[in-house]
Amino acid sequence: MMKFFLSARIGIFVAIAGMLFYPTTYAEDIEAPGYQEIEWTQLMPEEDLAALLNPPDYLAGIEDGSQEDSVEAFGNQEFDNEATNRFQQALTSTQVVKTFENKPIRIPGFIVPLESSESQMVTEFFIVPYFGACIHMPPPPPNQIIYVSIEQGVELESLYDPFWFEGTLAIDTTENAMGTAAYRLEHVNVQPYEG
Known part of the structure; x- marks a missing residue:
């Protein structure tokens, strides 16, 4: 059974709460010419971010590895509490921030290979x-996943290697067995992350 609540909450909330692994910098110090450096939370509508930063209290009481500790168990439940329903919806939200459509951006992240x-x-x-x-x-x-198709390809030595990605952001849903992306990056430049 896929572990969900403990590991996913840690991963999602650490990433959303500020990408603690990335040092704080000022965009004008490292921003590539023509690209707006953005953080992952900027790609998420405010209402989705607020819902994810306010998880239901009962999640802390779910035993790691139990039947309730799965994506399926949580996703198939219906809740009377509006905040819990909103949290559940935010976990699978394809809502995007439309102001980034066709904008040249620069964002740090990790690669999940598809092809x-x-x-x-x-x-x-x-x-x-x-x-x-x-x-x-x-x-x-x-809305926290970006799809890329790049003909020349990218050399990936380890899934743990972070990169900087530069390109033009498009709003476009791409589904794959690994997940669903609400954005696509075009005209992509990939560089090793150096913070």
């Missing part, structure tokens, strides 16, 4: 805010 070339270059992938997303734990909400 590779014969030369083992990753040609299709998701960009996610934290390592292990979609692989070791449930995927982040779709």
Whole structure:
């Protein structure tokens, strides 16, 4: 059974609460010319972010590894509490921030490979805010996943390697067995993350 509440809450909330692994910098100090550096939380509508930052109290009481500790168990329940319903909806939200449509952005993240070339270059992938997303734990909400298709591919030595991604952001839903992305990045430049 897929672990959900403890591991996913830690991953999602650490990522959403500020990407603690990334040092705080001023955009004008490291922003590439023509690209607006953004944080992952900026891609999430305010109401989704507020819902995820206010998880239901009962989640803390769910035993790790129990039947209740799964995506399926949580997703199939209906709740009387509006805040809990809103939290559940935010976990799978495809709602986007439309002001980023066709904007050149720069964002840090990790690669989740979807397709590779014969030369083992990753040609299709998701960009996610934290390592292990979609692989070791449930995927982040779709508005926290960006889809990329890049003909020349990207060399990926480890799933734990962070990168900077630059390109033009498009609002476009892409579904895959690994997750669903609410955004797509085009004209992509990928660089190793150096903070």
